[in-house]
Amino acid sequence: MASAGPVPSGSVGPTGSGGTRKAASSEVPGSSGTSQTMKKTIGHRGVDPTGETTYKKTTSSALKGAIQLGITHTVGSLSQKAERDVLMQDFVVVESIFFPSEGSNLTPAHRYSDFRFKTYAPIAFRYFRELYGIRPDDYLYSLCNESLIELSNSGASGSVFYVSSDDEFIIKTVQHKEAEFLQKLLPGYFMNLNQNKRTLLPKFYGLYCVQAGGKNIRIVVMNNLLPRSVHMHLKYDMKGSTYKRRASAKERDKASPTYKDLDFIQDLPDGLLMEPDNYNALTKTIQRDCLLLQSFKIMDYSLLVGIHNVDQAGESDQCIRRGQKALFSTAMESIQGEARGKGPLDSADQ
Amino acid sequence: MASAGPVPSGSVGPTGSGGTRKAASSEVPGSSGTSQTMKKTIGHRGVDPTGETTYKKTTSSALKGAIQLGITHTVGSLSQKAERDVLMQDFVVVESIFFPSEGSNLTPAHRYSDFRFKTYAPIAFRYFRELYGIRPDDYLYSLCNESLIELSNSGASGSVFYVSSDDEFIIKTVQHKEAEFLQKLLPGYFMNLNQNKRTLLPKFYGLYCVQAGGKNIRIVVMNNLLPRSVHMHLKYDMKGSTYKRRASAKERDKASPTYKDLDFIQDLPDGLLMEPDNYNALTKTIQRDCLLLQSFKIMDYSLLVGIHNVDQAGESDQCIRRGQKALFSTAMESIQGEARGKGPLDSADQ
Numbered sequence: 001m002a003s004a005g006p007v008p009s010g011s012v013g014p015t016g017s018g019g020t021r022k023a024a025s026s027e028v029p030g031s032s033g034t035s036q037t038m039k040k041t042i043g044h045r046g047v048d049p050t051g052e053t054t055y056k057k058t059t060s061s062a063l064k065g066a067i068q069l070g071i072t073h074t075v076g077s078l079s080q081k082a083e084r085d086v087l088m089q090d091f092v093v094v095e096s097i098f099f100p101s102e103g104s105n106l107t108p109a110h111r112y113s114d115f116r117f118k119t120y121a122p123i124a125f126r127y128f129r130e131l132y133g134i135r136p137d138d139y140l141y142s143l144c145n146e147s148l149i150e151l152s153n154s155g156a157s158g159s160v161f162y163v164s165s166d167d168e169f170i171i172k173t174v175q176h177k178e179a180e181f182l183q184k185l186l187p188g189y190f191m192n193l194n195q196n197k198r199t200l201l202p203k204f205y206g207l208y209c210v211q212a213g214g215k216n217i218r219i220v221v222m223n224n225l226l227p228r229s230v231h232m233h234l235k236y237d238m239k240g241s242t243y244k245r246r247a248s249a250k251e252r253d254k255a256s257p258t259y260k261d262l263d264f265i266q267d268l269p270d271g272l273l274m275e276p277d278n279y280n281a282l283t284k285t286i287q288r289d290c291l292l293l294q295s296f297k298i299m300d301y302s303l304l305v306g307i308h309n310v311d312q313a314g315e316s317d318q319c320i321r322r323g324q325k326a327l328f329s330t331a332m333e334s335i336q337g338e339a340r341g342k343g344p345l346d347s348a349d350q
Numbered sequence: 351m352a353s354a355g356p357v358p359s360g361s362v363g364p365t366g367s368g369g370t371r372k373a374a375s376s377e378v379p380g381s382s383g384t385s386q387t388m389k390k391t392i393g394h395r396g397v398d399p400t401g402e403t404t405y406k407k408t409t410s411s412a413l414k415g416a417i418q419l420g421i422t423h424t425v426g427s428l429s430q431k432a433e434r435d436v437l438m439q440d441f442v443v444v445e446s447i448f449f450p451s452e453g454s455n456l457t458p459a460h461r462y463s464d465f466r467f468k469t470y471a472p473i474a475f476r477y478f479r480e481l482y483g484i485r486p487d488d489y490l491y492s493l494c495n496e497s498l499i500e501l502s503n504s505g506a507s508g509s510v511f512y513v514s515s516d517d518e519f520i521i522k523t524v525q526h527k528e529a530e531f532l533q534k535l536l537p538g539y540f541m542n543l544n545q546n547k548r549t550l551l552p553k554f555y556g557l558y559c560v561q562a563g564g565k566n567i568r569i570v571v572m573n574n575l576l577p578r579s580v581h582m583h584l585k586y587d588m589k590g591s592t593y594k595r596r597a598s599a600k601e602r603d604k605a606s607p608t609y610k611d612l613d614f615i616q617d618l619p620d621g622l623l624m625e626p627d628n629y630n631a632l633t634k635t636i637q638r639d640c641l642l643l644q645s646f647k648i649m650d651y652s653l654l655v656g657i658h659n660v661d662q663a664g665e666s667d668q669c670i671r672r673g674q675k676a677l678f679s680t681a682m683e684s685i686q687g688e689a690r691g692k693g694p695l696d697s698a699d700q
Contacts, residue, residue, distance in 0.1 A: 085545040085638055087645040088538040127545075187537055188438040194544045195435040195477075288435055295437040 043158020044173070053150060055160045055173050056215040060150055062112040063217060064162065066210045067171065068144045069099055069110055070117030071221075074208075078122050079136050090123040091186040116211035120179070124186055125206050131193055132203060132223075139205070142168045143221070167227040169205065171219050179218040182207060185296055196288045198281070200303075225304060231313065232256070232306035236264045239302045258304075272307070393508020394523070403500060405510045405523050406565040410500055412462040413567060414512065416560045417521065418494045419449055419460055420467030421571075424558075428472050429486050440473040441536040466561040470529070474536055475556050481543055482553060482573075489555070492518045493571070517577040519555065521569050529568040532557060535646055546638045548631070550653075575654060581663065582606070582656035586614045589652045608654075622657070 041047070046054045053060040074095065096118045103109030129139060146165035162171040174182070182204065192199055206221035226232055235258040239245060245261035259267070274282065286303070293301055391397070396404045403410040424445065446468045453459030479489055496515035512521040524532070532554065542549055556571035576582055585608045589595060595611035602609075609617070624632065636653065643651055 084641060086541060087642065088541065089645055187541075191436060191438065191537075191540065291434060292437065295439055 044175075045158045045160055053160060056213070056217055058210070058212050058215065058217060060160060062212065063160070063210060064148045064150075065110060065112050066099070066115045066117065066212060067148065067162075067208070067219060069108070070097070070119070070208060070210065071206070072140060072144045073097055073099075073107060073117065074119040074122060075136050075140050078126055084123070086124050086127045086190065088187065091121050091183070091190075093121055093123065095119045095122055113212060118209040118211065120183060120207040120209070121186055124190065125204070127190070128193060128203070129205050131197070132205075134205065139169075142166050143171075163224060167224055167229065170222045170224050172222065174218050174220050176216065176218065179207060179209070179220070182220065188292070188296065192292050196285070196292075198285050199289055199292075200285055201289050201292065226306050230306075230308050233309040233312050234259070234267070234307040236260065236305045236307075237302045238264060238305060264305075272305075394525075395508045395510055403510060406563070406567055408560070408562050408565065408567060410510060412562065413510070413560060414498045414500075415460060415462050416449070416465045416467065416562060417498065417512075417558070417569060419458070420447070420469070420558060420560065421556070422490060422494045423447055423449075423457060423467065424469040424472060425486050425490050428476055434473070436474050436477045436540065438537065441471050441533065441540075443471055443473065445469045445472055463562060468559040468561065470533060470557040470559070471536055474540065475554070477540075478543060478553070479555050481547070482555075484555065489519075492516050493521075513574060517574055517579065520572045520574050522572065524568050524570050526566065526568065529557060529559070529570070532570065538642070538646065542642050546635070546642075548635050549639055549642075550635055551639050551642065576656050580656075580658050583659040583662050584617070584657040585609065586611075586655045586657075587652045588614060588655060614655075622655075 044056045046057075048054050048059060055063055058066075074097070077095075096116060097106065098104070098114070098116050099107045099110065100114045101110060101112065126136075129136075142164045148162040148171060149165060151161040151163055159173045161173075163169070164171075189204070192201070203223040204220055205223070208219050208221075210217040210219070226235070235256065237258050238261050240261070242261055242265070245263075247257055247259045247263055251257045251259075293299070394406045396407075398404050398409060405413055408416075424447070427445075446466060447456065448454070448464070448466050449457045449460065450464045451460060451462065476486075479486075492514045498512040498521060499515060501511040501513055509523045511523075513519070514521075539554070542551070553573040554570055555573070558569050558571075560567040560569065576585070585606065587608050588611050590611070592611055592615070597607055597609045597613055601607045643649070
């Protein structure tokens, strides 16, 4: 079993595809269990005196709380509106709601500082979620019913990453320009999802902004590219280039390293064997995805390939696999089959 | 059996929904068989000394010839390109090819003056045609295999209308602003077709421009709203208004008049009886269509309802109905059923 998906390399991290940038040497020590206090400040991400991660000076716990309050509110208010078609105008809509500490007639009291929560293109993202079979209740339950888990291998981008406790969704902070770019891409993204439902490109399920302490913290909700439910024995981040495309010594030392093109050629000189139908479907999908990325003038992306070796899989793997749903990540089934209403994989930003 | 579809009223004419404008008094005598030489010049449409219709001084026969040469070329060259997804950029593409009288290595010789033929958004319109099951061969065969037939009841808009000899497609000249507006609407139109396949709004299958004699003649290819294959015993053009909404005496004198809202209320005080499922599907579709028109800021439209009375239908009706395919016009089947891959009806411009 293999998972595959193009991952713009600026977004490395939570899926284990760390170290794909030239700037990898400045990367945060990535393996799970690294003490938070060892983290340096990278970009907007920092650490406060108690050792808690901060983003633009807001603590991770306050950010997680605001995200859950905000998403609960926006999904709830959306479900009260009648279903209707997405219009061009919907891509530029921004809904905004203020959450004072003491509560209001629209929002509950909470233990964080006042904040404002903005939802970008709510109707459009509802459509995207529906297209992949994510019902409002599922989305709310996954993201807001239990605590979000902060990922410690956050990569070099200075972003903070969270995963929902059920492993379905990744939440990632994005910079102003990234959020703006994603907004601009939405009409083209809509077109792609409608034509190319098996796309391996990132699935974006929501774009939000938490305004706190005079700062804008923009976050995107994506599918989880490599959920824990299936252990990947090998992972490759591939760019189709052989120039400096070998995993660093530091990456190789990790428990579950992500290798690169040159490693792939060396480790798997015969490549991966696939059924002709699967091979054709996969290459066709990758071609279509690349055409879209080209049209967006995005060139900094890679294909993340995860390989689950059934022969090597122990009893524990099987158990995890049976127990966990992982509805929305991309397994081979979604590459090869007809669009299933649930789908494909990934993680990343532009 | 009934056909229904919103028709922006500026585009009245070939479908029999004439006389819906306040300017109806200045309308060309509309019934079939009216002598061409009786026509006055309206807008860009005129008559030359031989009695032939002209548009921007180009004779109808030269225009028809140029359209057929142009479409044959553009559909042919498109079919040589690999299938691929429609991208945002495709909506603004304009392809252009020069047709000198004497022919070139790309174009055949012809008996008209030199002209240039432009195809707007070829990839996007190919997608629209495919969405409604119109294969390139069908499109070419319908439009280019036999002569186009000029419609004499061309309405007050100054447009020239043609119907394909198999009654499937309407071709209509549009003004610069209309063509520009349609181009701008294409992304939203794409979104609508993908979400609301049963839409009763006009189906646009192609947008072209013939440059001849220093003039631009823009044409749009649409589905034929009311093909001859099914005789409509009653036709109503309805705006949902009762203000001045009665067919004129002149309209009533026609062989097959198009009545209006007040006539409908008077003739059919109980309305039309429909199965609950059909009624719900139809009203839902009309609501969705109206939302789209509203988002486009289009308010000048009407719903054209054609009623084929099975009890009144003679043997000849039945024969025509069996003989003619009329694949692409909108009958009740497309209103009520699941999207059939072939579809809905209409005719009109914005």
